[in-house]
Amino acid sequence: MSHTVLVCDDAIFMRTMISDILTQAGFEVVGEAESGSQAVEKYRALKPDLVTMDIVMPDMGGIEAVREICRTDPEAKILMCSAMGQQALVVEAIQAGAKDFVVKPFQPSRVLEAVQRVLG
Amino acid sequence: MPDSPTLHAVIFRIGALVCAAPAGIVREILPRLPATRIPGVAEAIEGLVNVRGSLLTVLDGHVLLQQARREEDEGAIVVVDVAGRRYGLGVGGVIDFLEVPAASVAAQADLPGIDPRLVKAVGVHEGRHFILLDIDALVAPIIGS
Amino acid sequence: MDLSKYAALFLAESREHLSSCNQLLLRWEREPSATDAVGGLFRSIHTIKGMGATMGFTGVAELAHRLESLLDALRQGQVAADARTFQLLFRAVDALGVAVEAAGAGRDPAPEASLAAALDDATAGRGADAPAGGLPVLPGDDVPRRRATDRPRGRSVEVIIRSDAVMRGARAVLAVRRAEALGVVSAVRPPLLRLEREEFDGRLAFRIDSRATDEELAAVIRSAGEVVTVRFPEPLAAPAEPADRHRQIRVDLGRLDRLMKQVGELVAARNRLGVLAARFDDPTLAEQSDRISRLVSEMQAEVIAARMTPVGEVFERFPRLVRDLARDLGKRIRFEVEGEEIELDRSILDEIGDPLLHLVRNAADHGIEMPETRVHAGKPAEGRILLSATRERNSVALRVSDDGAGIDRAAIVAKTRRDAPGEPTPDALSDDLLLRLIARPGFSTAQAVSGVSGRGVGVDVAMTRVRALGGTLEIGSEAGKGTTFTIRVPLTLAIVRALLADAGGERYAVPLAYVAETVEFDARAVTALRSREAVVVREQVIPTVHLRDLVACRERPAPMRRPTVILEIGERRTALVVDALLGQQDIVVAPFDAPRGMPPYVGGATILADGAPALVLDAAALL
Numbered sequence: 001m002s003h004t005v006l007v008c009d010d011a012i013f014m015r016t017m018i019s020d021i022l023t024q025a026g027f028e029v030v031g032e033a034e035s036g037s038q039a040v041e042k043y044r045a046l047k048p049d050l051v052t053m054d055i056v057m058p059d060m061g062g063i064e065a066v067r068e069i070c071r072t073d074p075e076a077k078i079l080m081c082s083a084m085g086q087q088a089l090v091v092e093a094i095q096a097g098a099k100d101f102v103v104k105p106f107q108p109s110r111v112l113e114a115v116q117r118v119l120g
Numbered sequence: 121m122p123d124s125p126t127l128h129a130v131i132f133r134i135g136a137l138v139c140a141a142p143a144g145i146v147r148e149i150l151p152r153l154p155a156t157r158i159p160g161v162a163e164a165i166e167g168l169v170n171v172r173g174s175l176l177t178v179l180d181g182h183v184l185l186q187q188a189r190r191e192e193d194e195g196a197i198v199v200v201d202v203a204g205r206r207y208g209l210g211v212g213g214v215i216d217f218l219e220v221p222a223a224s225v226a227a228q229a230d231l232p233g234i235d236p237r238l239v240k241a242v243g244v245h246e247g248r249h250f251i252l253l254d255i256d257a258l259v260a261p262i263i264g265s
Numbered sequence: 266m267d268l269s270k271y272a273a274l275f276l277a278e279s280r281e282h283l284s285s286c287n288q289l290l291l292r293w294e295r296e297p298s299a300t301d302a303v304g305g306l307f308r309s310i311h312t313i314k315g316m317g318a319t320m321g322f323t324g325v326a327e328l329a330h331r332l333e334s335l336l337d338a339l340r341q342g343q344v345a346a347d348a349r350t351f352q353l354l355f356r357a358v359d360a361l362g363v364a365v366e367a368a369g370a371g372r373d374p375a376p377e378a379s380l381a382a383a384l385d386d387a388t389a390g391r392g393a394d395a396p397a398g399g400l401p402v403l404p405g406d407d408v409p410r411r412r413a414t415d416r417p418r419g420r421s422v423e424v425i426i427r428s429d430a431v432m433r434g435a436r437a438v439l440a441v442r443r444a445e446a447l448g449v450v451s452a453v454r455p456p457l458l459r460l461e462r463e464e465f466d467g468r469l470a471f472r473i474d475s476r477a478t479d480e481e482l483a484a485v486i487r488s489a490g491e492v493v494t495v496r497f498p499e500p501l502a503a504p505a506e507p508a509d510r511h512r513q514i515r516v517d518l519g520r521l522d523r524l525m526k527q528v529g530e531l532v533a534a535r536n537r538l539g540v541l542a543a544r545f546d547d548p549t550l551a552e553q554s555d556r557i558s559r560l561v562s563e564m565q566a567e568v569i570a571a572r573m574t575p576v577g578e579v580f581e582r583f584p585r586l587v588r589d590l591a592r593d594l595g596k597r598i599r600f601e602v603e604g605e606e607i608e609l610d611r612s613i614l615d616e617i618g619d620p621l622l623h624l625v626r627n628a629a630d631h632g633i634e635m636p637e638t639r640v641h642a643g644k645p646a647e648g649r650i651l652l653s654a655t656r657e658r659n660s661v662a663l664r665v666s667d668d669g670a671g672i673d674r675a676a677i678v679a680k681t682r683r684d685a686p687g688e689p690t691p692d693a694l695s696d697d698l699l700l701r702l703i704a705r706p707g708f709s710t711a712q713a714v715s716g717v718s719g720r721g722v723g724v725d726v727a728m729t730r731v732r733a734l735g736g737t738l739e740i741g742s743e744a745g746k747g748t749t750f751t752i753r754v755p756l757t758l759a760i761v762r763a764l765l766a767d768a769g770g771e772r773y774a775v776p777l778a779y780v781a782e783t784v785e786f787d788a789r790a791v792t793a794l795r796s797r798e799a800v801v802v803r804e805q806v807i808p809t810v811h812l813r814d815l816v817a818c819r820e821r822p823a824p825m826r827r828p829t830v831i832l833e834i835g836e837r838r839t840a841l842v843v844d845a846l847l848g849q850q851d852i853v854v855a856p857f858d859a860p861r862g863m864p865p866y867v868g869g870a871t872i873l874a875d876g877a878p879a880l881v882l883d884a885a886a887l888l
Contacts, residue, residue: 064300071341082432088461090435092304094442100490101439103431117490156878157771159816160864168857168870168878173530175857175870175878205858262860 003119004030006046008039008062009054009081014104018052018081021108022115036060040068043076050119051078053098055089063093070097077118081106125222127243131250132198133212135187137234138250140218140243141209145200145255149214152195153178162262166210169197178208184258185234202259209255220245225252275316276369277515278456279325282309283362284581290358291584294351300340306354307336312457313361322368325361328376331384332357344390353383419448419474422482423496426467430491434460437469440489447485448475518611521572528561528568529760529853535561536850536874565851569610569757576654576663577605579618583625583652590629597636597647598629604654609661610757613734617663617754620730620738623723624665624750625652632669632748642745644668660736660778661756662835666749672742677702697837700724700740727752735776735868737834737885753834763852763881764830765873766843768812772879774852774871775841779884781833785826786842800840802831809840810887815866832884839888850874854881 005027009015019029031046033039037060043051051069055062062080069076080093080101090101099118102111128143155167155178166180178197182189193212200207225243234251241252286309293302310333317325335354338344360380367374424440426433437460444450453471460469475482483495535558542554580602587600609617633639633648640646651666674694681702694702703724724738727750731738736754755761755778763774764783790801791809799808809829830841852871859867868883 063304067300067304067340084431087432087435090432091438091457091461092301092308094435094438095308096304101432101435114490117488120488154877156870156880158860158863158867158880160867161860161862165860168880170872170876170878173533173872175855175872177858177860207858263858 002026002028003049004028004046005050005052006031006033006039006042006048007052008033008036008057008065009052010034010057011054014054014081017106018111021106021111022052025108025112025115027115034058036062036065036068039065043069044072049077050115051076052081053078053093054081055083055086055093063089063096066093066098067096079114079118127218127220127222127225127252129218129220129243129250129252130198130214131216131218131245132196132214133190133193134181134185135190135212137185137187138215138248139181139185139211140250140252141198141200141255142252143217145202147199147201147206150197150199150208152197152210155210164262166208169208171199171208176206176208178210179259179262181209181211185238200255202255202263205263207259207263209258218245218250272320272369273515275320275322276365279313279316279365280362282313283358283365285309286358287355287585288581290351290354291588293346294588297346303336303340307333307340308457310336310361313365315451315453316456317365317368318451320368322364322373324373324375325364325368328357328361328364328381331376331381331388332361335384335388338388338390344387350387353387356380357384419451419472420479420482421498422471422473422486423494423498424469424471424486424492425494426469427491427493428467430467433467433491434465436489436491437465437467440469440486440492441471443485443489444471444473444475444482447477447482448473516571521568522612525568525572528565531561532565532760532851533853533872533874537876540874540876565760569760572611572757573608574611574614575605576607576609576614576617576661577602579614579621580605580652580654582618583621586622587625587629587650590626591633594630595635596629596633598633599647599649601649601651602653603651607654607656607661608756609754613754613757616730616734617752620727620752621652621663621665623727624752625650627723627750628665628667628669628748632667634670638670642670657753660753663752663754664749666747668747671744671746671748672699672703672740673744674699674742696739696741699742700728700738703740724750732885735883735885739835739837751835761852761854761881762849763871764849765847765879766812766828766830766841767845767847768816768843771816772847772873772877773812773816773843774850774873774879774881775830775832776868776881776884777849779832779834781831781838783846784829784831784840786829786840800829802829802840805838807831807838807840809842811842813844832887834885834888837888839884841882841887852879852881 005022007015007018007022007029009018015032015034019032023029027050030048031042033042035057039051039053039057039062040060053062053066057065060068066078066080069078074097076097078098080090080098081104082090082093082101083104093101100114102114129140130143130146130149131138131140133139150171153169153171155169157167158165164180164183166178168175169178170176176197176199181187190212196211196214197208198211198214200209220243225241237257238254239251240254243250243252286306289302289305289309293299293306296302310329314326314329314333317329332354335344335357339346339350344350357380360377364374364376422444424437426436426440430436438457441450441453441457451472451474454469455465459465473482477485479497482497486492486495538554539558542550584600584602587598590596591598628650633650634642634644636646639648649668651664653664653666655662655664677699678694728738731752731754734754736752739751739753740748741751742748755776762777764777764780766773766775784802786800792799792801792806794806794808797808799806801807827842827844828846830843830846832839832841850873852873854869855871857870866883866886867880868886869881870878871881873879
């Protein structure tokens with residue numbers, strides 16, 4: 001059975017790209033969220049195996065969403081998607097419970113390596 | 121008199137007077153240096169001189185003791201430490217470095233034409249009279265608070 | 266392992282963290298939704314706890330642990346962040362600061378029992394069966410109780426992150442987090458705070474107290490990804506600190522002062538060398554003299570740059586002060602800061618804190634009105650104090666503005682009349698006169714007068730300190746609208762670029778920082794301004810000061826054509842008429858024992874390139 005994924009990013013472009021990379025590698029993208037609060041809501045509804053989480057999103061940011069999700073499910077497997085130069089935010093996300101991170105621009109191989117580590 | 125106390129003093133001339141300062145407070149003797157006037161301060165302050173890269177405030181001994189400058193004097197600066205500060209005293213010329221028995225220095229005496237508060241004592245050495253100046257009293261009215 | 270050499274690092278980093286804790290607390294209190302502030306607080310306190318425990322400072326670690334537990338509960342939403350909680354948090358951060366300083370001084374007192382109990386009580390709002398903290402960075406999270414003489418427990422671990430990995434610092438944090446799943450991690454180097462910045466060379470070291478085997482540990486750490494090497498150096502080997510090689514070092518300020526002084530002397534010697542070289546017609550000598558001159562200039566610029574420090578370092582202590590003052594006074598004050606990044610010479614920065622403190626305190630205490638008064642006057646209940654820094658020519662302006670009641674000039678006039686009946690006091694006060702009145706020593710220490718009570722406390726102190734730095738203080742106040750104090754200080758003290766001016770054959774140095782321009786004195790442009798001579802320059806009427814009259818120099822007749830230096834401080838200008846301008850020079854203001862009666866316009870003295878002493882004019886006193 002393939003792993004289920006929730007993709008969270010406020011940009012359709014990024015969501016599409018991440019979904020494509022993961023789908024081609026045999027993952028099942030079960031949902032997408034464009035804000036932190038949506039991510040929290042959909043995580044609770046869908047219980048995916050993996051979440052990819054953008055850091056900067058409107059409404060509720062990615063880090064807060066991680067905190068919120070980990071509060072109810074400390075075992076949640078969340079992969080942060082960060083832009084260059086956001087190291088402090090990435091560190092904060094890790095402290096909040098994120099399990100790994102990838103940095104834009106994405107290389108499919110790097111994304112899949114990170115996903116394997118998180119699910120490993 | 122090997123055991124009697126001795127006075128070490130630097131003897132210099134200011135106008136017609138032969139004066140002395142205790143050697144203990146004298147740091148060095150400098151030749152006369154061009155001074156930069158400081159406006160607004162007492163006339164007895166000659167100005168600032170450059171001593172090897174440091175500034176020194178020089179007082180004019182002639183003005184302080186109301187003596188006329190003598191043409192033939194080359195001029196010199198006696199550098200003294202007073203109350204933790206360093207000043208130069210402009211004099212006509214330095215004569216000698218003396219070591220005299222303290223006993224030969226008499227207590228303060230009234231001398232004509234000199235403010236008695238500036239005189240600490242009067243001494244005689246080998247027939248020469250000299251005035252031991254009270255340097256503290258000399259510079260007190262002039263130096264900063 | 267000898268921990269004493271880490272003590273200074275512990276102290277410096279703890280102070281940094283505590284300072285940021287204060288900032289975060291203030292922000293959080295203001296914006297309760299700023300949950301990222303809680304995260305930052307948690308991490309800072311956590312880091313202090315870890316460092317304290319590693320150093321064997323049980324008191325620090327224990328207090329930090331209790332504070333951290335409360336923050337965790339707050340972060341989890343198990344405890345509400347109300348006013349009492351904030352009060353407790355501020356108190357605990359203060360106490361932690363005291364504990365850190367005490368530990369640095371070799372004492373390590375246990376936390377005050379009442380504070381410890383208050384923290385525990387506040388944390389106990391959390392239910393007993395609540396989830397075991399979503400992110401205890403130290404699982405198990407018991408403070409290792411250890412004496413300073415004990416060896417830290419556990420194994421040393423060295424991790425190297427791949428050199429081509431992106432965000433190696435974050436990767437290292439991830440490795441630490443993974444390791445924490447198997448044991449208690451301590452002595453992380455470089456510290457977490459530095460990992461967040463781009464100052465990490467990929468080499469991480471920490472200790473771990475764990476029952477897991479080396480193999481299990483290595484596997485877990487490697488699962489963080491991008492890990493090249495995991496090593497377990499001999500436990501008794503010298504402390505591994507490969508990652509502690511950062512590109513910045515802390516330099517003793519005294520050393521920089523000496524360096525600056527020597528460069529100052531070098532500049533003076535270079536100037537003199539240039540004059541000497543010009544006397545000999547020797548191209549080789551001239552060339553070498555030029556070369557030395559260039560090198561000294563570069564070196565001077567480097568040393569000055571090394572001493573420049575952002576004013577934010579001084580500013581950051583004020584938000585807390587204003588907050589506490591506002592609370593004590595029952596006022597509502599929003600404190601804002603602008604231009605924290607503007608840089609000043611360290612030695613000036615050290616001196617400027619006090620005057621600013623007086624002015625900020627004044628603004629909070631006497632400027633901002635009580636909320637009800639403000640509302641009554643049609644203003645928002647919350648007052649505003651702005652502390653700002655701006656760069657102006659060769660000086661920096663620091664402003665403390667409030668939107669309070671402004672100064673009651675009539676009351677000042679009345680009070681001055683009462684205090685000194687003989688002195689004439691105009692009915693209307695200009696800003697300049699107002700400042701002169703309230704900056705009189707002890708102006709307001711006399712019994713309180715309604716409307717002016719206390720106003721001016723410290724203004725005399727601020728004025729004295731600022732003037733001692735070669736700076737100026739100005740005031741602007743409008744009834745009902747507020748008051749602004751402006752401090753202007755030179756960028757650096759040690760070396761000053763100055764214009765040399767001649768007056769009757771004497772040379773005076775005018776610091777360029779306050780020179781707006783130089784013009785030719787034009788007798789036809791002379792006019793009068795309030796019965797003083799003035800000139801019109803570009804349609805502006807500027808009062809004149811004739812330097813030769815000022816210094817009472819009459820040795821030579823004044824030349825026909827006289828250059829005029831326009832001095833400018835803020836809005837104020839003075840035209841300084843001189844006999845001649847002799848060019849610019851870098852001067853080192855040299856100390857000397859100033860004689861009694863030295864006029865205020867003499868700001869100091871220097872030795873010019875040709876070796877002659879010259880007086881330096883204080884522009885502020887001429888305005």
